[in-house]
Amino acid sequence: MLPDLPELDVSGGLNFKETELTLGLPGEIGRGTSSFIQITAGSSSAKLTGTKRGFSQAAMDLNLGRSFYVEHDGSCCEQSESENEDLSVAKPPAAKAQIVGWPPVRAFRRNVMTKSCNLVKVSMDGAPYLRKVDLEMYDSYQQLLSALEDMFSCPTIPYTYPTRNYLDEKKLMDPTSGVEYVPTYEDKDGDLMLVGDVPWKMFVESCKRLRLIKGSEAIGQLHAPRTPQPSAASCTST
Amino acid sequence: MNYFPDEVLEHVFDFLTSHRDRNAVSLVCSLWYRVERFSRQRVFIGNCYAISPEKLITRFPGLKSLTLKGKPHFADFNLVPPDWGGYVQPWIEALAKSRIGLEELRLKRMVVSDESLELLSRSFANFKTLVLVSCEGFTTDGLAAIAANCRFLRELDLQENEIDDHSGHWLSCFPDSCTSLTSLNFACLKGEINLASLERLVARSPNLRSLRLNRAVPLETLQKILMRAPLLVDLGTGSYVHDPDSETYNKLKTTILKCKSIRNLSGFLEVAPRCLPAIFPICLNLTSLNLSYAAGIHGSELIKLIRHCAKLQRLWILDCIGDKGLEVVASTCNELQELRVFPSDPFGVGHDAVTEIGLVAISIGCPKLHSLLYFCQQMTNAALITVARNCPNFIRFRLCTLDPTRPDPETMEPLDDGFGAIVQSCKFLRRLSLSGLLTDQVFRYIGMYAEQLEMLSVAFAGNSDKGMLYVLNGCKKLRKLEIRDCPFGNMALLSDVGKYETMRSLWMSSCEVTLWGCKTLAKVMPRLNVEIINEHDQMEICPEDGQRVEKMYLYRTLVGPRKDAPEFVWNL
Numbered sequence: 001m002l003p004d005l006p007e008l009d010v011s012g013g014l015n016f017k018e019t020e021l022t023l024g025l026p027g028e029i030g031r032g033t034s035s036f037i038q039i040t041a042g043s044s045s046a047k048l049t050g051t052k053r054g055f056s057q058a059a060m061d062l063n064l065g066r067s068f069y070v071e072h073d074g075s076c077c078e079q080s081e082s083e084n085e086d087l088s089v090a091k092p093p094a095a096k097a098q099i100v101g102w103p104p105v106r107a108f109r110r111n112v113m114t115k116s117c118n119l120v121k122v123s124m125d126g127a128p129y130l131r132k133v134d135l136e137m138y139d140s141y142q143q144l145l146s147a148l149e150d151m152f153s154c155p156t157i158p159y160t161y162p163t164r165n166y167l168d169e170k171k172l173m174d175p176t177s178g179v180e181y182v183p184t185y186e187d188k189d190g191d192l193m194l195v196g197d198v199p200w201k202m203f204v205e206s207c208k209r210l211r212l213i214k215g216s217e218a219i220g221q222l223h224a225p226r227t228p229q230p231s232a233a234s235c236t237s238t
Numbered sequence: 239m240n241y242f243p244d245e246v247l248e249h250v251f252d253f254l255t256s257h258r259d260r261n262a263v264s265l266v267c268s269l270w271y272r273v274e275r276f277s278r279q280r281v282f283i284g285n286c287y288a289i290s291p292e293k294l295i296t297r298f299p300g301l302k303s304l305t306l307k308g309k310p311h312f313a314d315f316n317l318v319p320p321d322w323g324g325y326v327q328p329w330i331e332a333l334a335k336s337r338i339g340l341e342e343l344r345l346k347r348m349v350v351s352d353e354s355l356e357l358l359s360r361s362f363a364n365f366k367t368l369v370l371v372s373c374e375g376f377t378t379d380g381l382a383a384i385a386a387n388c389r390f391l392r393e394l395d396l397q398e399n400e401i402d403d404h405s406g407h408w409l410s411c412f413p414d415s416c417t418s419l420t421s422l423n424f425a426c427l428k429g430e431i432n433l434a435s436l437e438r439l440v441a442r443s444p445n446l447r448s449l450r451l452n453r454a455v456p457l458e459t460l461q462k463i464l465m466r467a468p469l470l471v472d473l474g475t476g477s478y479v480h481d482p483d484s485e486t487y488n489k490l491k492t493t494i495l496k497c498k499s500i501r502n503l504s505g506f507l508e509v510a511p512r513c514l515p516a517i518f519p520i521c522l523n524l525t526s527l528n529l530s531y532a533a534g535i536h537g538s539e540l541i542k543l544i545r546h547c548a549k550l551q552r553l554w555i556l557d558c559i560g561d562k563g564l565e566v567v568a569s570t571c572n573e574l575q576e577l578r579v580f581p582s583d584p585f586g587v588g589h590d591a592v593t594e595i596g597l598v599a600i601s602i603g604c605p606k607l608h609s610l611l612y613f614c615q616q617m618t619n620a621a622l623i624t625v626a627r628n629c630p631n632f633i634r635f636r637l638c639t640l641d642p643t644r645p646d647p648e649t650m651e652p653l654d655d656g657f658g659a660i661v662q663s664c665k666f667l668r669r670l671s672l673s674g675l676l677t678d679q680v681f682r683y684i685g686m687y688a689e690q691l692e693m694l695s696v697a698f699a700g701n702s703d704k705g706m707l708y709v710l711n712g713c714k715k716l717r718k719l720e721i722r723d724c725p726f727g728n729m730a731l732l733s734d735v736g737k738y739e740t741m742r743s744l745w746m747s748s749c750e751v752t753l754w755g756c757k758t759l760a761k762v763m764p765r766l767n768v769e770i771i772n773e774h775d776q777m778e779i780c781p782e783d784g785q786r787v788e789k790m791y792l793y794r795t796l797v798g799p800r801k802d803a804p805e806f807v808w809n810l
Contacts, residue, residue, distance in 0.1 A: 099642065101315030102697070104314070104315045105581060106314045108399070108400060109398065
């Protein structure tokens with residue numbers, strides 16, 4: 001099943017309705033002169049194509065991370081009307097839709113510049129001081145969680161000795177107290193999100209701060225994601 | 239006309255350094271053609287598919303220096319899929335088989351393999367210069383071959399290539415007998431470097447004038463290298479990080495004072511701003527400064543650095559300098575000729591970005607400015623008109639608003655009049671890139687005024703075919719036209735088919751041209767290669783002629799459709 005798409009930032013005085021995304025099978029034209037999303041096998045991006053009249057229907061590459069959009073049979077699924085309306089509600093944009101090749105910066109330079117340091121604070125419930133990690137140093141959730149594990153397993157703070165809970169990789173457990181710590185993060189909008197839902201690269205771009213919350217308190221605090229997306233692991237073709 | 243013996247003609251032709259002049263000379267008569275071709279040593283081929291290596295070798299047996307360009311320019315921005323082409327291998331193979339004594343090879347946007355580099359290194363005893371810009375497909379193993387086998391190597395210049403880094407050991411492959419290096423640039427390499435080898439190499443290269451290090455070279459090594467090479471003219475630092483209170487840093491400060499010849503400075507991929515004062519003494523002599531990868535220098539430290547650089551002619555900088563910083567540039571660098579302001583955060587909101595204010599300040603303070611690349615948050619017509627008035631000498635003017643269709647924020651109008659002022663005022667303009675909200679009108683201005691224009695890059699602009707027609711009809715010297723996401727279709731494409739034989743190439747992507755239009759053009763113009771890039775299965779086996787073509791690249795050629803085109807490239 002095709003996951004929902006994040007909001008688009010289509011600011012700049014544009015007619016939002018024109019840029020509204022609709023999903024349809026390849027070959028189908030969406031509403032009126034509007035466009036359709038085509039997901040193709042082997043391509044890591046969704047393309048918004050259709051009649052070209054300037055920016056509003058320009059090809060946009062929703063660069064949502066490589067593991068995310070690979071549909072093995074190359075098809076995409078129809079969205080229901082209500083879900084489409086969800087997409088069209090203007091909310092503070094989280095992920096900015098990126099146009100392929102814009103701004104026109106050479107790929108080499110682009111890669112070097114975006115590899116800059118991305119330090120975020122990490123707080124753990126009950127720990128007296130915070131730490132910082134550079135998210136650019138890691139390529140996956142796995143690596144990040146290992147690093148957090150190492151970071152907080154310092155002998156001078158015996159209560160921060162978490163180990164991986166192998167039932168659910170995305171939790172850290174302190175064996176002495178049996179308390180589970182749920183890794184969460186604050187995104188660009190200030191919302192508290194569960195670590196692991198979105199593709200790694202998208203997480204790195206939107207994560208402003210990490211918070212390891214005691215398991216028991218996590219459930220109440222977490223803000224349900226607006227656009228629920230399956231994790232990369234569970235994205236299988238249906 | 240046969241007033242002079244061939245040798246005299248040849249001697250006269252020696253004074254012609256530009257390719258164009260020599261090309262023109264060869265067209266005068268068959269005698270001149272013959273003299274010219276035998277005496278020609280340097281050849282520039284702007285599109286490697288326009289001619290074959292065999293034809294090149296036949297015509298210019300005295301060839302010593304070859305420059306080749308491969309992929310279309312928009313490949314830089316990921317608009318061309320991998321495996322499109324642009325392989326250098328056939329060229330090197332053909333040259334190796336021939337008696338050509340190749341000494342210099344300069345490649346841009348080509349695919350270079352380790353095998354190619356190995357063959358190159360073994361085939362030309364006098365090989366001296368290798369310059370690779372924006373190339374890919376090779377590893378440090380290929381570099382090792384060059385280092386090991388090119389006994390008289392002078393220049394190895396690697397600019398912004400994607401190189402697979404296997405190890406730093408390639409540097410150790412320069413034999414002890416290699417003492418001829420004048421220029422070594424490996425700044426784009428991502429991996430570790432054998433520092434001891436590097437130091438020894440520098441120590442035995444008395445003619446070294448240009449050295450650009452990569453991130454893996456620490457400040458201590460820089461200091462040792464500068465001790466050995468005080469005559470350097472061009473320096474690219476590696477990692478410029480240290481404790482400013484340390485012995486090493488103090489040594490560096492003293493060493494730099496001896497480097498009175500440095501005129502170009504770049505690097506600072508990693509930088510501790512508190513270590514910058516060490517370079518202040520050489521800043522006054524700098525004519526070229528490239529801080530476009532120095533994300534670690536900003537704010538007041540950046541401005542302090544700039545204030546020392548009064549003689550700058552070329553400045554490449556990040557937009558975190560801000561408008562205020564550009565005002566400092568304007569007041570300090572009155573000799574400035576070339577300015578490039580890159581986005582420090584290409585996809586971000588761009589709080590630090592520059593605006594029209596910075597550009598206007600520059601135009602006031604730097605009247606000699608002739609080349610500009612400016613990524614900005616916004617631009618106004620008023621500012622462009624002012625800039626056009628202050629700087630009528632632009633040769634290259636490339637403006638990129640981060641939002642590609644942003645109008646003038648003050649008037650909400652398109653930027654037509656602003657760019658119109660630029661083309662009207664700058665009579666020598668050869669290269670132009672547009673952005674912002676633009677209608678057909680801007681193209682009308684370009685067609686009317688941009689008489690010397692050779693290269694035009696357009697994105698998300700125009701309303702109708704008229705836009706493209708204005709340009710095709712008006713710009714007599716146009717050589718390269720690249721268009722993306724504009725509503726130009728078959729009518730514009732087919733209006734003057736002969737025009738394309740006077741140009742190097744035309745790129746059109748996400749426009750309105752259809753398969754029928756491209757096929758028609760290809761049929762009428764056999765000396766053009768009209769290629770369609772069909773990435774997604776939008777076009778099935780029997781596509782309809784009415785279907786829009788996503789990407790079209792056409793170029794003039796003397797050798798017909800290329801044989802190395804991948805599946806997704808269709809030559810019509």
